[in-house]
Amino acid sequence: MSLRLRLLLMIGVSLSLLWGGVAVWMLRDLDDEMRRTLDQRLAMSARMVAGLVSQNPAAWDARNGTAGVSTLTVPATAKGLACQVSSLRGEVFARTPGTTPAAIATTAPGFAEREIDGERWRSYTVEARGLRITTADRLIERNTLLRDVMVAAIVPFLVALIGSLMMLWIGVRSGLVPLERLRQALARRAPDALTPIPDAPIPRELQPLVDTLNKLLERMRVAISRERRFTSDAAHELRTPLTALKTHLQVARITRGQVAETALEYAEEGASRLQHTLQQLLTLAQVEGPFSWDETQRTYADEVARLAMRDAAPDTPKRIVLESDEPPVELALPQALAVTALRNLLDNALRHSPAQHSVKLEIQSAQDTVSFRVCDSGPGLSADELTRVTQRFWRRDTGRGSGLGLAIVVAITERCGGSLALEQRPTGGLVASLTLPRAKRDGSNCDLRCRADHGNNEFASGHKHADPD
Amino acid sequence: MRVLLVEDDDLIAHGIQAGLRARGLMVDGVKTAAQAEAMLPAVHYQVVILDLGLPDEDGMRLLQRWRTDGMALPVLVLTARDAVEDRVAGLRAGADDYLLKPFDLDELVARLHALLRRAAGRSVDVIEAGALRLDPERGEVSLNGRPVVLSRRELALLAALLHARGRILSVDQLKDSLYGFSEEIESNALNVHIHHLRRKLGAGLIETVRGVGYRFNGGGA
Numbered sequence: 001m002s003l004r005l006r007l008l009l010m011i012g013v014s015l016s017l018l019w020g021g022v023a024v025w026m027l028r029d030l031d032d033e034m035r036r037t038l039d040q041r042l043a044m045s046a047r048m049v050a051g052l053v054s055q056n057p058a059a060w061d062a063r064n065g066t067a068g069v070s071t072l073t074v075p076a077t078a079k080g081l082a083c084q085v086s087s088l089r090g091e092v093f094a095r096t097p098g099t100t101p102a103a104i105a106t107t108a109p110g111f112a113e114r115e116i117d118g119e120r121w122r123s124y125t126v127e128a129r130g131l132r133i134t135t136a137d138r139l140i141e142r143n144t145l146l147r148d149v150m151v152a153a154i155v156p157f158l159v160a161l162i163g164s165l166m167m168l169w170i171g172v173r174s175g176l177v178p179l180e181r182l183r184q185a186l187a188r189r190a191p192d193a194l195t196p197i198p199d200a201p202i203p204r205e206l207q208p209l210v211d212t213l214n215k216l217l218e219r220m221r222v223a224i225s226r227e228r229r230f231t232s233d234a235a236h237e238l239r240t241p242l243t244a245l246k247t248h249l250q251v252a253r254i255t256r257g258q259v260a261e262t263a264l265e266y267a268e269e270g271a272s273r274l275q276h277t278l279q280q281l282l283t284l285a286q287v288e289g290p291f292s293w294d295e296t297q298r299t300y301a302d303e304v305a306r307l308a309m310r311d312a313a314p315d316t317p318k319r320i321v322l323e324s325d326e327p328p329v330e331l332a333l334p335q336a337l338a339v340t341a342l343r344n345l346l347d348n349a350l351r352h353s354p355a356q357h358s359v360k361l362e363i364q365s366a367q368d369t370v371s372f373r374v375c376d377s378g379p380g381l382s383a384d385e386l387t388r389v390t391q392r393f394w395r396r397d398t399g400r401g402s403g404l405g406l407a408i409v410v411a412i413t414e415r416c417g418g419s420l421a422l423e424q425r426p427t428g429g430l431v432a433s434l435t436l437p438r439a440k441r442d443g444s445n446c447d448l449r450c451r452a453d454h455g456n457n458e459f460a461s462g463h464k465h466a467d468p469d
Numbered sequence: 470m471r472v473l474l475v476e477d478d479d480l481i482a483h484g485i486q487a488g489l490r491a492r493g494l495m496v497d498g499v500k501t502a503a504q505a506e507a508m509l510p511a512v513h514y515q516v517v518i519l520d521l522g523l524p525d526e527d528g529m530r531l532l533q534r535w536r537t538d539g540m541a542l543p544v545l546v547l548t549a550r551d552a553v554e555d556r557v558a559g560l561r562a563g564a565d566d567y568l569l570k571p572f573d574l575d576e577l578v579a580r581l582h583a584l585l586r587r588a589a590g591r592s593v594d595v596i597e598a599g600a601l602r603l604d605p606e607r608g609e610v611s612l613n614g615r616p617v618v619l620s621r622r623e624l625a626l627l628a629a630l631l632h633a634r635g636r637i638l639s640v641d642q643l644k645d646s647l648y649g650f651s652e653e654i655e656s657n658a659l660n661v662h663i664h665h666l667r668r669k670l671g672a673g674l675i676e677t678v679r680g681v682g683y684r685f686n687g688g689g690a
Contacts, residue, residue, distance in 0.1 A: 232550070236522075239549035240478055243571035247484030250574040255491045263487055270480050 003179070007172045012165055019161050027150055034146050038137070039111065042124040045081055046135040050128040053085060082136045088127065113139075178203050182210070194221035233393040237277050237402065245270035280404040283340060284392075287411040298439075299335040300328045301363050301370045307339045309361070312346035319350060324363035329370050330439040333416040338436060341412040344405035345374045345432045351401060352378030352430070369418070369435045377429040386422055409434065470585055470605070470628060471495040471513065471646045475505040475528070476520040476547065481570075485518070488574040493608050493621050494581065495646060502526035509535075513645040514542055515632070516584050518577075521548040521559070529562045536563035543584035547572070582606040589632050596631045598685065601670065603631055610670075617669055622647055626662050630675060630685040639682040 085094040109125045109132075123136035185197060196214040248267035252260045302324060309320045331338055349359040353376045362373040381389055381396075388394050390410045393403040406420070413420050418436040425431055472489060474496050476482040482498045489496045497512065499505045502523050509517075521528035532544060546564040548555065556567050565587070566580050582605055586594055596603045600613045605628050610617045619627065629638060629646040640659060647662070648654050663683065667675055676686040 232552070235551070236549040239570045240481065243549070244478065244480035244484055246571045247481060247488055247574055251484055251487040251491060254574075255487065259487060259491070263484070266480055266483055270484075273480070 004172055004176050007176075008169060011168055011172075015164060015168070016161065019157070023154065023157055027153070030149065030153060031146060034149060035142070038142055038145075039122070039124070042081070042111075042122065042135050042137060043126075045083065046124045046126045046133050049083055049085065049135070050126050050131070050133045053131055053133065054129055084134050086132050086134075088130055088132055093131070178206055182206060194218075194224065230392060234281055237281075237393055238274065241270045241273035241277060243270075245274060277402040277404070280402040280408060284404055284408050284411060287337065287340075287408060287415055297335055299331040299333065299338055301326065301331055301365065301372075301436075302328050304331065304335065304338040304342055305361060305363060305372065307335075308342035308346055311339065311343045313350060318358070319353075320346060320359050320361055322361050322363075324361075326363055326365050329363075329365045331370060332437040332439040333412075333418075337412045337416060341409045341418075341434055341436075342372050342374075344409050345372070345434060347401070348405055349374045349376035349378070349430070349432070352376055354378075365438065368438055370438055372434045372436070374432045374434070375425065375429060380424045380428060380430045381422065386424070389422065390420070470515045470581065470625070470632075472497070472581065473505065473508055473512070473514045473517045474498045475500075475502070475517065475523065475531075477501065477523050478520070481520075485574075485577070489578065489581075492574075492578045493624060494578070495625065495648065500524075502528070502531045505531070509540070509542075513642045515588070515646070516581055517542050517544045518581075519544050519546050519564075521546060521550065529559060532559075532564060533562045543588045545577075545580060545584060579606060585632065589634065596628075598631060601631075601674065603627060612670055619669065620662075620665070622662050623666050623669070626659075627666060627670075630683065633685065635685060637678050637682050637684045643683065 081096070083094075083096045084092060086092045109127055111122065111124050113120065113122050115121075120139035121136050122139055122142070123134050125132060125134040127133075181200070182197075182202065185200075194217050196217055197210055202210060245267050248263040248270060252263040252267065255263065305322055305324070309317065309322065313319050346359065346361065353359055357377040359377075360373075360375040362371075362375070364371045364373065385396065390406045392407040395401055395403040409420050412418070413434070413436075416437060418434065421433045421435070423431050423433075472494050474482060474485055474489075476485065476498065477500045479500075482500070486496045486498050497508060497514075499508055500523075502525050505517075505519075508514075519528050519532060523531070528546070528548075532546070535544075543565040544563065545566045545568060546559045547568050547570060548559070549570040551569050559567050565584050568577060568580060582594060585605070594604065594606055596605065602611045603609070608619075608621075608624050610619050610624065610627065625647050626643060629643055643659055644654060647659070663675060663677075674686060676684045678684055
């Protein structure tokens, strides 16, 4: 139901009910009051006549009664009050003309009501000094009077009610104009327009709504631009090895001998790179998406290290030196994630260290966490590079790695409540410290469905709010 | 035709170089904007292939600077960014053509020839000079309607002379269009190729300008 209709109905109906009730109440009071007043008039008239008669009781002697009737004429209209003076025995001394005798032929004093010839009469009888005085009027006249009074009271009332309902309609309409303007402004926008709603003068009540809407639009704009950038980056990253693959295959087709052989080898390298980039993209999508891992398998730090080392350097296992004298410690995240994170760090360390140098991996456990420290002897990173290194597709040398390795590590730590810290060693090389949560005593894993936002990862948060460049 | 390829991805650079060489073009590959700027004045290139994602400078900015400095060589921009705005920006920055990765090697070669042709002010790809006819893209030469078989170097030499349209080309310029940067050149190699060309096409077509270089002298070119 529209806001306007609801407002109109609510206010209109309650206004009508309230005033209707008041009107009924008032009319009933008025009716009672009128009847009482008319009765009083009847009684007062009778007493007035009784008073007049008492001033000269001799004239109303019962014995001269018959003469009185013929001599006394009381002028009266056909309508209105009727009056009769009679003796207690019933001899009539005086009567207003046009009065139906039966109407006022009462014996009991006080008010009485009776129907004569289809007309209802109300009478009042009073006895004074042997005389009975009765006044009466027609009820139909009373009712006419009552109706006139009621109409006079109700018409202005109805006019006022209808007027206020119309004012209400106009008021609600004009009061909702800013809302309608806002609706039209929103309806006119292009479907992909994410710019804030322009600063038009709006009522104070709507300001919070517009502010919230603008904040939502801004958040959406940032999210969409980040997604677009990611898509465009991903397309770029996939096109590069694809280009190499395609070009070398074409070269192999138009050349012979050694050149063609070499081209095919290069093509294979391009295919491997494409495969690696695709795998990393998929891993990132899985870590960031709502996918679930096998969480039943228990994960131990030393096993994670062993698997990650095997994956990172399948041909040259001696390049990674493991330093750990810890007893096996259980981790609170799926094994696949822990291995992926550590392997990416080892990959980077191996890639940036000179070929004859080894990479050191240390495992240190604390109360609630386990830290994997990967120390390489590569060139390290500058302060500027340290802030950008976890961004997706950032890499120092093009053509080496997918540029997604550290972004994946950060995504894993965000998902499981760990952290990644990178620091430059004074003696050269880089130390990457991956801190992962330990399993609780009861062995429960971190809840992957509920992705708690851990603020202790400076790279992750820095990455999140980084402006698109 | 000698091409400068500015591409930072080794794998792609290798592929393009091998492909263009197989199609009879001379290619030098460099990986950075700085290397490209060092090579450009040192060698006589006819066309530049420029990748936009360079490690040391944005390719678009490099191109803009070249154009501001009056560099007039045709530039083909090679990029993986396919947004229309990117392409428009590339052409505005002074690119003569725009090719999206991944591309077809034959298309790249055809576009390079088209660029060269436009730079030489021709509207068709075939160069005709009197009775001589050269299709640089296919590498076909005919004299008086009869096909002539030329080696790769001879073809490049003839193409360079024909492209010059009667201008005198120095020995260095001719060597640049014949040999890659890393190739060993024997001192009399150019003379040998000139000699072979004269033998196959007739002595009068290539004129020796003493102390300066060579010039094509074949009628209406």
